[in-house]
Amino acid sequence: MGDPRAGRARRADAERNRRAIIEAANAVLAEQGSAVDVREIARRSGVGMGTLYRHFPTKDDLLRTVLEGEFTTWAGAAHRAADETDDPRRALREFFENALEYRARHRAVVEHCGSAWTAPAAPEPACTHLLTPVIDELRTRALAAGALRPDVTTEDLALLLAALGQVVQMTTDTCPRMWRRQLRICLDGLDPAHTEPLPRRSDGGDGACGGAGG
Amino acid sequence: MGDPRAGRARRADAERNRRAIIEAANAVLAEQGSAVDVREIARRSGVGMGTLYRHFPTKDDLLRTVLEGEFTTWAGAAHRAADETDDPRRALREFFENALEYRARHRAVVEHCGSAWTAPAAPEPACTHLLTPVIDELRTRALAAGALRPDVTTEDLALLLAALGQVVQMTTDTCPRMWRRQLRICLDGLDPAHTEPLPRRSDGGDGACGGAGG
Amino acid sequence: MGDPRAGRARRADAERNRRAIIEAANAVLAEQGSAVDVREIARRSGVGMGTLYRHFPTKDDLLRTVLEGEFTTWAGAAHRAADETDDPRRALREFFENALEYRARHRAVVEHCGSAWTAPAAPEPACTHLLTPVIDELRTRALAAGALRPDVTTEDLALLLAALGQVVQMTTDTCPRMWRRQLRICLDGLDPAHTEPLPRRSDGGDGACGGAGG
Amino acid sequence: MGDPRAGRARRADAERNRRAIIEAANAVLAEQGSAVDVREIARRSGVGMGTLYRHFPTKDDLLRTVLEGEFTTWAGAAHRAADETDDPRRALREFFENALEYRARHRAVVEHCGSAWTAPAAPEPACTHLLTPVIDELRTRALAAGALRPDVTTEDLALLLAALGQVVQMTTDTCPRMWRRQLRICLDGLDPAHTEPLPRRSDGGDGACGGAGG
DNA sequence: GATGAATGAGCGTTCATTCAT
DNA sequence: AATGAATGAACGCTCATTCAT
Incomplete structure (x- = not known):
């Protein structure tokens, strides 16, 4: 409590956890796509669900x-x-x-x-x-x-x-x-060698698809 | 037995339902992809779950x-x-x-x-x-x-x-x-005009990907 | 409609159906117990669900x-x-x-x-x-x-x-x-040879289990 | 990691729930047999479905x-x-x-x-x-x-x-x-006093019913 | 801060019964 | 009278998220 390094230790720990979560999530998401069960990610991270959700308030955030x-x-x-x-x-x-x-x-x-x-x-x-x-x-x-x-x-x-x-x-x-x-x-x-121009992104009008593109 | 139209009438109605289901399913699947709730399809078809499952014993069949x-x-x-x-x-x-x-x-x-x-x-x-x-x-x-x-x-x-x-x-x-x-x-x-041949489907070996390819 | 035998024919038909249902139900119930799907009985009877339920208003009745x-x-x-x-x-x-x-x-x-x-x-x-x-x-x-x-x-x-x-x-x-x-x-x-009397059905009291027993 | 009682405390609570589930399930199963709705067991346990299925991954397991x-x-x-x-x-x-x-x-x-x-x-x-x-x-x-x-x-x-x-x-x-x-x-x-031997479990043959019998 | 147990809406599916034809 | 299609409540189970410890 009074140890000034406690905060830092926490921080370090938290950071380690965060990284572990990301790494595990990466592996799992690579293998199984984004439909995986969040539990699987937590399991592979070695952290609890709470920790995972503290770092990433939503599956989508993660x-x-x-x-x-x-x-x-x-x-x-x-x-x-x-x-x-x-x-x-x-x-x-x-x-x-x-x-x-x-x-x-x-x-x-x-x-x-x-x-x-x-x-x-x-x-x-x-x-x-x-x-x-x-x-x-x-x-x-x-x-x-x-x-x-x-x-x-x-x-x-x-x-x-x-x-x-x-x-x-x-x-x-x-x-x-x-x-x-x-x-x-x-x-x-x-x-x-293909010299014919590509079709326009849009027919004109207002919705020019946002991007400058070129 | 009895009215020859009886069977057909039923059939017609059922067929109408079947088509309604397929049509609704088609719309829903087009909009939302294959992960939709079956109930949504039933709702949009205007039929009950039982009817849907009578025509298609499995979501996958539908x-x-x-x-x-x-x-x-x-x-x-x-x-x-x-x-x-x-x-x-x-x-x-x-x-x-x-x-x-x-x-x-x-x-x-x-x-x-x-x-x-x-x-x-x-x-x-x-x-x-x-x-x-x-x-x-x-x-x-x-x-x-x-x-x-x-x-x-x-x-x-x-x-x-x-x-x-x-x-x-x-x-x-x-x-x-x-x-x-x-x-x-x-x-x-x-x-x-592109005369260079396309890469082979496989490196040789046995797993030549099955297809004759054409 | 006007044919006086029509009613009789119906009766005969109905009776045949009734018997077919009972027979099929008997077979199915013998094989699979009373938890069978009523549809299975209808199928084996060769009659429709409506006919079955006309003769037996409830699965239990059948x-x-x-x-x-x-x-x-x-x-x-x-x-x-x-x-x-x-x-x-x-x-x-x-x-x-x-x-x-x-x-x-x-x-x-x-x-x-x-x-x-x-x-x-x-x-x-x-x-x-x-x-x-x-x-x-x-x-x-x-x-x-x-x-x-x-x-x-x-x-x-x-x-x-x-x-x-x-x-x-x-x-x-x-x-x-x-x-x-x-x-x-x-x-x-x-x-x-076992001469000791069997235990009384009840301890006395009022609830003597209803039966005279014999 | 951290408070050694943390794991145990959770455990204790979970254990209480697990016992509550078993107890409620026991009561319900005693009263109504094994065909009860799992929801009824959850209700009587005072837990949600998820909790029940966390402890017992299958109704059969429970x-x-x-x-x-x-x-x-x-x-x-x-x-x-x-x-x-x-x-x-x-x-x-x-x-x-x-x-x-x-x-x-x-x-x-x-x-x-x-x-x-x-x-x-x-x-x-x-x-x-x-x-x-x-x-x-x-x-x-x-x-x-x-x-x-x-x-x-x-x-x-x-x-x-x-x-x-x-x-x-x-x-x-x-x-x-x-x-x-x-x-x-x-x-x-x-x-x-009944000296006549009991019938054999099987007629001989190979299917001697598996048991040693004793 | 971390834990993992708890939650409950939602999913795919079944089946006794009803009803239009 | 007969048909079999239609109904919908219920079932076993999953999973993103919350919360007590």
Whole structure:
């Protein structure tokens, strides 16, 4: 009680718990998707339900935190990889390949890849959007190098990524290398040799889908 | 025995109910996906639980019936549309467009589009597979006309369709015409101008993913 | 409508249906006990639910009818058998043996053998009680021949029969001849060599259990 | 971690609940048999459904626990009573009397008394079988004292007990002392004065009913 | 701060009985 | 009179969240 380090110890403990929860949740969500029982996460974390709910007042909060973490580290790795690659076209291709090889195994990640569009006003500001800067960087560089259709937007690439993520999920158990074919098709479709402009995001009108996109 | 219309009258009424259930279920499943409460379907059908379960002994049976119906009419419409179109490339494009415009609004349909791969041995013989013949026909014709990369399989096209269906789901509320862009990219990627062969479905070995592929 | 035989034909038809229902119900109740689904009975009868419920306004009514029938034919057969047997002791033994061999296979019969005591005022006047006269006849004759403890009542014998019926049910699948041992024990216990009087049915007081007992 | 009493305190409360559930379940099962609604048990326990299902993951588990408890205390009491009684014949009689007086009121107990035979391989290892040792002890002692027919097995006694339990159930409401008469008859039938051997459990053949019998 | 027991609305399903035809 | 479809309360069970300790 009077020990001034008690508070600190608590803090440290709490922080350890928080991390344990996130880590366990990450594993479980990767394996089983976001429909898992919260108990399973608590069990794997080694903490009680109360602790879990103290740190994350809602299952959704936990989910969001985990996904933010995943997307953040993902974005970081992607950024570094991009910086190491000189050829912008190859950088883009490898970004997709790595994403689909290493991230699309994570069921909850893939499940929520589309949430940025599904519920853009929902309290999920940071998730898919964390990836946006990297994708945009890759896009800009590829564009500058003439390695990408000129009117491809970041959103386009993000949506293609999400879509191919679903393909990975669908086929991973029965035909794990299948997605490489669809990826190739998409990448080829992004080739600047295709000169016809892509359809407008909207017909005009007011609802121009919010994003600046380009 | 007795009035020959008696049996039929009953039948007619029951059939009306059956259809009402399927219709309501279809609507509900389209809106909310396959996780809905059966009671909601019963409510919207205007029938009691017992009636629903008399017609469909299991929620899954109902689901399957609805989806089979949906896929069957879809396949029929696609077939007719294909027959009316001379240009094989345009036929393929319009198949995708119609599919994504009219079918991909249906949450349960999209949810189950990947089940052929996820659980190929599951008791869902007729669903995605109902579409296979049409896709294969379109593919063959496009191939013959030199309007498609030579090694594109029916599976490839089905997976692209499923993937783009997810894009529709993701964007339909916030940017309903968005998917047309990703579709264009994919279609362009299918162009025979891309001469490099697609990656093999598998690395060799025994697990060649089962499908003949086409 | 005007045909005077129409009514009769209906009657005949109805009677046939009624008998079909009873017969099917008997079979089903014998096999599966009184917890069966009424639909199963209707199915096996070849009639619709409405017909079944027209003849028997309640599952319980049907049950009662079936059981009354069973008990009646049983009682008749037992009566005839008793008349054919001179030795009263043997007659009693064979009554028990036949009952347990041939009747105790009927699950619903055994289940309801005790209902005479469980709910004596219930609307089940005729069931176990249909057997009472035969048992009483056997008892009287055995008593007269000095082949039975003097104060054994008809109720005593009926209860022993019900109890042994349970034994048959318990053991029929795993040890089908087992009940003969317990029957022997009971029969031996009924031997007049046992001179000590049986306990009084009640402690006196008013509730003398209703029966005259015999 | 932390207060060592914390775990225990919870435990104590949970234990109280667990006991409350068992007690309430015991009462309800005694009154209404094993077909009761689980909600009724929860209600009477004063706990929610979740609590009940936390302690007993299945209705069957609860049932089993209650019955095991009931049979265990019963067996214990019977054992102690047997040890206090010198006269083996009287010990056997009093065992039956106590069993029928105090245990056979319990509907679920009586319902499951026959399950050892009905479903010997079912997941009910401990129930009727808990009683076997006591019965066997009583039998052995009675046999040694020449107070029992020589070829009476433990199974015979258990089946007689189950059968008489049914008699208690049948008569308890309308003639609560009735069973004493049938018990006397059975006990008299067990007298070694009856020298004729009991029928064999089986006709020979292979299916010798599994039990060693004793 | 941590614990994990408790809560209860909700889910998929069954079945005795009623009723339109 | 016969049919069998319709009804809906009830059942066994799950799980996101709360709360006493």
